[in-house]
Each structure stands twice: as structure tokens, then as C-alpha cells.
Amino acid sequence: MPRDAKDIQFAELKDMTAQLNTTIAALTGTIQEKDAAIAKLTEEVSYLRRKLFGASSEKRPGIDPNQLSLFDTDEGMEIPVADVEEIPETVVREHTRQRKKKPTLEEQFKGAAINRVVVGSLTDEEKKCPVCGAGMVPIGTEVIRREVEFIPARYEVTEYVATTYECPKCKQTEEPQFIKDEGCPPALIEKSYATPSLVSGILKNKFVLGLPFYRQEQDLKRSGILITRATMAAWAILVFQLYFQFLVQFFHRELLKRHFLMMDGTPVQVPKEPDKRPQSKSYVWLMRSGEDGLPPLLIYRYSPTRNGNNAVEMLESSTPGLYLMVDGFQGYDKLKNVKRCACYAHIRRYFLDAIPKGSEKDLSNPAVQGVAYCDKLFRYERIYKEQGLSHEQRQKRRMKDEKPVVDAFIKWLDQQKMSASSNKFNKALTYARNRQDILLTYLEDGRCSLSDNMSENSIRPVVVGRKNWLFSDTVGGAEASMGIYTIVEMAKFHGLDPYKYMKYILEQRPSYRSTDEELEKLAPWSSSCQEICK
Incomplete structure (x- = not known):
């Protein structure tokens, strides 16, 4: 049956409407995708601006006091401790920052030698009494002014002179007899003019002050001393291989006896590494002791890769039941x-x-909520530290105060949904969820740490120094540098002067024959090092 014109027109309008709906749906989807992409890019730009121009501190402003808290307790609440028998009740009052007292000149330069100059500007006539004319006598002194002088480093050359002796009776015979006295101390490095003081000073400049060898070469040249950067680099490698490495190995053995360790790493460039491009990355691994109350220990180690097998090798023969604090690598x-x-x-x-x-x-924002959970835990830890709790007391307080917070945090993680507009939040959520099975581990022992901040602080000297010396030229140089950093940072850990400590080690000259008992005497916590190198 033929359709009339209205039926045909209606069918065409119906088809056109369907096509328009399809087009609108496609355009709507495209617009939504573009909006999501724009939101993600805007977030990334905002993040990069904060990193580039914002404050580097991770401190954040306090939550608005008029806003409901995420927790039942207030931001500044004091945590009672009377309900745990072993912990005496302590009130931690709000901390107020006080202006530091300006140090006196004696306090500023207490390590400097004092040279006293007695003022003698008065003539004999001026020393007579203006009333009776009698000569006045001194009755006391007082300091009227202090000055600080700078005396540049002084270099001396020591020459060991050998005396030759001859026999006066055999002198006229066909076999004259001679004896040469060559009993001088052995050289630090064979056939070299290097000494413990010179090498330690050069190493201190680079690994404590961040002064590269080429700058030291220029500075020495201005003082009339010609020591090339290549010579300095060779000395650094040799003293590590001949002396320092045995003490570093001892530190490593001692670390493996500990039950609480931390690890971290950072990239480093080694241009002349075999089978690698000069621009490729190598790595520095840090392993250090945790909050176990024992003398702190740490070592740095170079590795050509970031493969996890390096961590396995460094922890080989470690103590069973080891607690390890690391990042998410x-x-x-x-x-x-x-x-x-x-x-x-x-x-x-x-x-x-x-x-x-x-x-x-804004506590309605899920990212702010995630930070608030972590801040709550860190606030508890800070109060425990201020109260001076033992690790047994801290473990009990953690189970009472922090475990409910962690349980609530895990439950909160399960309830969160991925954001369509924030990649940063999605990454944060994924990072935290991937660690849900170990979020409660630190509660098992009060000596476990809540964060890896201690190892990040320990890796910082290498990171800061790297901005100055930029790279280690060879593998041997990289290995030596990490060994020297170990010696330097161990000295700083135990309140020693790094220069004095390195000089003392090089004077004692440990070797592969040194026993652990002998190396123990060279450890920075030993009484001899504390007395000589403080």
C-alpha cells in the first residue's frame, strides 16, 4: 500500500532525529573526554607550579577550627597516659617557638685559639697620679675588644733525610763498608708524597664541604701548590682500597646484626662505566640502622643498576625477623x-x-582526608617522643592510640573511588592500597619507625654533594666516593670531626689482616676515637 506524503515526511524526520541523537551522544562523550583531559592537565600544571615556585616544606596549614574534625579528638589535644601502668602520667604542653638568644663572641668562636695582646699606649708620664704625682701600679686587666683573624691553610714539606755511615778502618781496603739509615715511617701511598693530613684535608673539602677536585686544584694553585685533580682522584681511590674499605665492611657486618634497618637510593652518573652510555644512570644504595637505641650505623654502596638484587645482596646473612623500612620501590x-x-x-x-x-x-576533599589520617599518626609519634617513652611503652600506646586510626584509614581506602579528573589522587590511592598488607606492621614493635625520613635524611649529603661534583668519572671512583661518604657520615653521626677521624684512620692504617676487635677500636663510637677526634 503506497504511503502518502505525510508518512514519508514523518519517517524522514524520525531518521533525522535518530541521527541527531547519535551525533549529540558522540559529541557529549567527546566533550566529557576533553573536559577530563583538561582537568588532568590543569592539575598537572598546578602541581608543577607548586614544585617549581612553591614552598618545599611539606607542612600544611591547620584545619579551620570551625570545621568538623575527621576524628573524635581535637587537633591540639593532649593524650593521657595514666591508663597504661608502665607509663607515668605526663602532660605535654603546647610548644611555643622562642627567639634564639644571640650567641656571644666567646660562644661563636669557642674553638679558636686566643691570642692576648696587652694594650700599652700610656707613657711613664701618663701613668703618674694627677693628684700627688706618684707612679701608679697595675691592679687588674679587662678585655676591651675582641677581633677574629683568619689564617689561611699552611702547607709544609717534610723531608726524611737518610744518613750514610762508613767504616773508617775498611775505608782504605778493597771492600769499604757502608750503612744507610733508611728507617723512616712507610709512606701512606707507595712512591707518593701524600700524607694522612693532606689527603684527609682534600677529602673533607669534597665530601663534607662539596668542593670538587677541580676547584681545589685551582685554590691550591693560587697558594703555590700544584696538585692536579687527577692526583686527588687517584688518592681518594687508593686510600679507600688500601684502608677505608675494611672499616666500611666492618660497619656492614655490624649492620647485619641489627633487627631494625632502613634503605633508600638515589641516582648517580658514572660516564666511564663499561657497556653503558655516559648519560645513563647508576645508583647509590643507602642502608642504615633504625630507631633501635643502639649506636647508629650506615653505609653507602654504588651499583650500576637499580635492580632489587642489590638490596638482596646487601641484606644477605641479615638477622632473622628483620624489620625493614623502605619506600615503595x-x-x-x-x-x-x-x-x-x-x-x-x-x-x-x-x-x-x-x-x-x-x-x-577542605576536609570534604578526599586527598585532604588522606593527609589527615597520616597527620594524626605523626602527631601521636611526636607526643611519644616528647614524653620520652621507651620502645615497650611506645608499642603499647601505639596499639591503643594509632591502631584504630590505621584500621579506619584502611577502611577509608576501600571506600574510595578512582577520580575521573585527578591523576594525582588516583596515584595516591593506588600507592596506599598496594601497601595495605604492611600498613599495620610497624605496630608490632615500638622500635619500628613510622616513616623512612631518617634514611632520606641520610641520603641527602650525597644528593647535595652531587650538585657540586656532578658525577664520578669511573666505577672505581664511584665505589671509593661511597666508601668515603660512609666514613664521613659515620663520623658526623657520632659527633666527631670528619677530618680528624679520617686522619686518625689513615694514621692507624687498617688492612685486610685487621680483626673485628681491631676495627672496633677504629669505630667512631670507640673511646679512643671519641677522645682524639671529637
Whole structure:
């Protein structure tokens, strides 16, 4: 049956409507995708601007007091401790920052030698009494002014002179007899003019003050001393191989006896590394002791790669039941028979980076909520430290105060949904969820740390120094540099002067024949080092 014109027109309009709906739906989807992409790019630009121009501190402003708290307790509450028998009741009052007292000149330069100059400007006539004319006598002194003089480093050349002796009776015979006295101390480095004081001064300049060898070469040249940067680099490698490495190995053996360790790493460039491009990255591994109350220990080690097998090798023969605090690097997953602790500083940092600009105090924002959970834990830890709790007391307080917070945090993580507009929040959520199985590990012992901040602080000297010396030219140089950093930072850990400590080690000259008992005497916590190198 033929259709009339209205039916045909209606069918065409119906088809056109369907096509328009399809087009609108496609355009709507495209617009939504573009809006999501724009939101993600805007977030990334805002994040990069904060990193480039914003404050580097991770401190954040306090939550608005008129806003409801995420927790039942207030921001500044005092935590009672009377309900735990072993912990005496302590009140931690609010801390108020006080202006530092300006140090006196004696305090500023207490380590400098004092040269007293007695003022003698009065003539004999001026020393007579203006009333009776009698000569006055001194009755006391007082300091009227102090000055500080700078005396540049002074270099001396020591010449060992050998005396030759001859026999006066055999002198006229066919076999005259001679004896040469060559009993001078052995050289630090064979066929070299290097001395413990000279080498230690050069190493202190680079590994403590961050002064590269080429700058030291220029400075020495201005003083009339010609020591090339190549010579300095060779000395650094040789003293490490001949002396320092045996003490570093001893520190490593002592570290493996500990039950609470931390690890971290940072890139370093070694242009002349075999089978690698000069621009490729190598790595420095740090392993240090945790909050176990024992003398602090740490070592740095160079590695051509960031493979987790390096961590496995460094922890080989470690103590069973070891607690290890590390960041989220997946290479640590290769470690077996260790109890991993999650770093809440890294978790907090991811959520902190996800907070949109202007929303820092908005507790309705999920990123702010994630930071608030972490802040609550760190606040408890700070109060425990101020109260001076033992690790047994801290473990009990953690179970009472912090475990409910961690349980609530885990439950909160499960309830969160991925954001369509914030990659940063998605990364933070993924990072935290991937560590859900180890978020509670630190509660098992009060000596476990809440964060990896201590190891990050320990890796910082290498990071800061790297900005000055830029790279290690060879593998041998990289290995030596990390060994010397170990010696320097161990000295600083124990309140020693790094220069004096390195000089003392080079004077004692440990070797592969040195026993652990002998190396123990060269450890920075030993009484002899504390007395000589303080």
C-alpha cells in the first residue's frame, strides 16, 4: 500500500532525529573526554607550579577550627597516659617557638685559639697620679675588644733525610763498608708524597664541604701548590682500597646484626662505566640502622643498576625477623624473610600532592582526608617522643592510640573511588592500597619507625654533594666516593670531626689482616676515637 506524503515526511524526520541523537551522544562523550583531559592537565600544571615556585616544606596549614574534625579528638589535644601502668602520667604542653638568644663572641668562636695582646699606649708620664704625682701600679686587666683573624691553610714539606755511615778502618781496603739509615715511617701511598693530613684535608673539602677536585686544584694553585685533580682522584681511590674499605665492611657486618634497618637510593652518573652510555644512570644504595637505641650505623654502596638484587645482596646473612623500612620501590619485593614496614611519609606525600590549590583546609576533599589520617599518626609519634617513652611503652600506646586510626584509614581506602579528573589522587590511592598488607606492621614493635625520613635524611649529603661534583668519572671512583661518604657520615653521626677521624684512620692504617676487635677500636663510637677526634 503506497504511503502518502505525510508518512514519508514523518519517517524522514524520525531518521533525522535518530541521527541527531547519535551525533549529540558522540559529541557529549567527546566533550566529557576533553573536559577530563583538561582537568588532568590543569592539575598537572598546578602541581608543577607548586614544585617549581612553591614552598618545599611539606607542612600544611591547620584545619579551620570551625570545621568538623575527621576524628573524635581535637587537633591540639593532649593524650593521657595514666591508663597504661608502665607509663607515668605526663602532660605535654603546647610548644611555643622562642627567639634564639644571640650567641656571644666567646660562644661563636669557642674553638679558636686566643691570642692576648696587652694594650700599652700610656707613657711613664701618663701613668703618674694627677693628684700627688706618684707612679701608679697595675691592679687588674679587662678585655676591651675582641677581633677574629683568619689564617689561611699552611702547607709544609717534610723531608726524611737518610744518613750514610762508613767504616773508617775498611775505608782504605778493597771492600769499604757502608750503612744507610733508611728507617723512616712507610709512606701512606707507595712512591707518593701524600700524607694522612693532606689527603684527609682534600677529602673533607669534597665530601663534607662539596668542593670538587677541580676547584681545589685551582685554590691550591693560587697558594703555590700544584696538585692536579687527577692526583686527588687517584688518592681518594687508593686510600679507600688500601684502608677505608675494611672499616666500611666492618660497619656492614655490624649492620647485619641489627633487627631494625632502613634503605633508600638515589641516582648517580658514572660516564666511564663499561657497556653503558655516559648519560645513563647508576645508583647509590643507602642502608642504615633504625630507631633501635643502639649506636647508629650506615653505609653507602654504588651499583650500576637499580635492580632489587642489590638490596638482596646487601641484606644477605641479615638477622632473622628483620624489620625493614623502605619506600615503595618494587625492587624490594625480591627481599624474602623480612618484615616490610610501610612509610607513611611517602603515603602522606602522595595525598598532599593531590590536594587541589585552595582546598588545603577542605576536609570534604578526599586527598585532604588522606593527609589527615597520616597527620594524626605523626602527631601521636611526636607526643611519644616528647614524653620520652621507651620502645615497650611506645608499642603499647601505639596499639591503643594509632591502631584504630590505621584500621579506619584502611577502611577509608576501600571506600574510595578512582577520580575521573585527578591523576594525582588516583596515584595516591593506588600507592596506599598496594601497601595495605604492611600498613599495620610497624605496630608490632615500638622500635619500628613510622616513616623512612631518617634514611632520606641520610641520603641527602650525597644528593647535595652531587650538585657540586656532578658525577664520578669511573666505577672505581664511584665505589671509593661511597666508601668515603660512609666514613664521613659515620663520623658526623657520632659527633666527631670528619677530618680528624679520617686522619686518625689513615694514621692507624687498617688492612685486610685487621680483626673485628681491631676495627672496633677504629669505630667512631670507640673511646679512643671519641677522645682524639671529637
